[in-house]
Amino acid sequence: MKVLVAMSGGVDSAVAAALLVERGHDVVGVTLKQWETEDGRMPTTGCCTVSDANDARRVAAQLDIPYYVLDYVAEFTAAVVDRFAAEYMAGRTPNPCIECNRRVRFRALLQRATQLGCDHLATGHHARVERRNGRYRLLRGADRRKDQSYVLHMLTQPDLARVVLPIGHLTKARVREEATRLGLNVAGKPDSQDICFVEGDYRDFIRTHEPAASRPGRIVDLAGVEVGRHAGTVDYTIGQRKGLGIAAGEPRYVVDIQPATSTVVIGRRDDTLVEGCVVEQLSWTDRPHHGQVDVQVRYRSPPVTARIDGTTVRFADPVSGVAPGQSAVFYSGDEVLGGGVIAGVLR
């Protein structure tokens, strides 16, 4: 089969491409240029840099496969970067990787794969796609600490029929061993961590794009009474305990952030707990589900039991740190059932 492989310059996607080549597939490597400096070049620091593209190009040359850098700056800026700041100002905690996957990586790139004559699109995500009885199941990656199924929850049956995740059954350590075995020069390259278009601290990005986020404002309790001042909502995250500068008998936590009015709402530990949430942009990997599921409300949070009724999710036990803008992803064991963006919480 002919496969388009999205190569970031990292070890996971390099090994993904190499394994496909080893299995005899016709492989084409691409790197998405998603972000550029003011003079139109690829950035030299952070993620998605010139040197990342050069690393990917080197791997492609080693594997003797065609390799291209594709320009997705316009799509990425509109769908991900601009939304990131706007969503933040709307009081949400956006997950740009999910928006990128939803709108750029797995939509624009699948379309591009067709145009380039590729039946399949492969990535180096730590997750698995399994075919059973003519249906496709999206499963957690074999390496639980690296599992990325959360950010792929928006994939649907037509997508999953074309998506190949060649390293999902490997642990990260095994991926690095494979890279060494294959002689790939990225074998020892460190994992990327940050939001790819944000150089350094994401707060600096928001400060630059939304000056209102660094306006001083009020810190209030749940009754709306001012209990302190802050130098900008951008310094706070939901569930945060430290650094509030509030002297109170028992610990206080951030329970809500309202950037539009520069207000930070704090409360007791119990006040951070929510009973459930309402999701939007809900999608299912296969059939819609109702009733009991496991739900994960952040990329790295442990799954908790919940019941789904339409777009309403009710947790079996109250959960803290549920932030609008993050995604609620539904699982049954290892299988991703679907998910959506948290629009609001139920207290």
Place this chain on the structure above:
Amino acid sequence: MLYLDHAATTPLRPEARAAMAPYLAGDFGNPSGLHAISRHARNALEGARDEVAELIGAARSSEIVFTGGGTEADNLAVLGRALRTRGSVVTTAVEHEAVLAAAQYAARIGCDVHIAEVDEQGRVDPASVAAQCGPDTAIVSVMAANNETGVRQPVPDVVAALRSLDFSAPVHTDAVQAVISEPLDVAALGADLVSIAAHKFGGPKGVGALYIRDGIELDPVVHGGGQELGRRSGTHNVAGIVGMAAALRATVAGRAGFCESVAFERDTFEATLAAAIPDVEFTAEPGIRLVQHSHFRVPGIDAETLLIRLDAAGIAASAGSACHSGAMEISHVLAAMGRTPQEAREAVRVTFGWTTVPGDGKRAADELAAIVESLR
């Protein structure tokens, strides 16, 4: 494999390879030494200088400065003049990045920079260039032909317009693309500085030359041992320089026949393409383009997709100038010609060269038409 990206680089001519061979083997001398081995290298170097000077109509061999390529020649012309006089830099919106980036750097060190606009065909108006000049202008740089579109500029008219206003500023022209198919006679051209790059006309990469008319003073941009009369330091790339001279001789000798056969392939390519894809849009009139250049867009189809499909079919073409990261960037040339970003994203460059054989134009057009049909 059908190579139609000759404006990016072209294969080494056998004449160049043969001329270079001795200097990649036994004749290894550094021309700057005093002993026999150095003298041998010196003779080769100065022989190449005489040859290049003669081939472009320079009055003296000392007017030729060897550089590390076309970009360095452009930098030496623009920055060398800006550094010397600190006067203004006047250029056009469609220059190669080597000139535009050098001009931007001149601005950073305090020089005024003026950029003349072009019309929708990419041509600059000589009067508008002259209008940007003043008595203190350090350099005027107008390319002989554009590297993306192949559109030729009226360099002699620019010189005439300048002189009619009594501006004495030296005029530089980047002739890197033009020298492939246009006669280059610095006297007829009237330019005071001219850049060429060996690998565009069948010489090796990493070597070029700047013609500097006798009496034009500039500061070096590469400092060191004072080679090239202090204008470009660094041990000479003897093999490369000898190869460039041989390639230039072959280019000049074969130019008439080259132009005839390449023009036929280019015109066949465009006619075949226009017949198969009625809405194909050529960027400029063929008459004002270099004979080896075709530049067009297929509305609604990104060049990126088209080029990757062509690559898979064994045809090498490009989207204008290649850049550092390999990703395509919106062309400043097309933007200056008033094209929208989407139109610029669709622009494809096909350039024929000395290895082009009869039938290449038709074959490329047929393949391209088939790809376009499958994408629509």
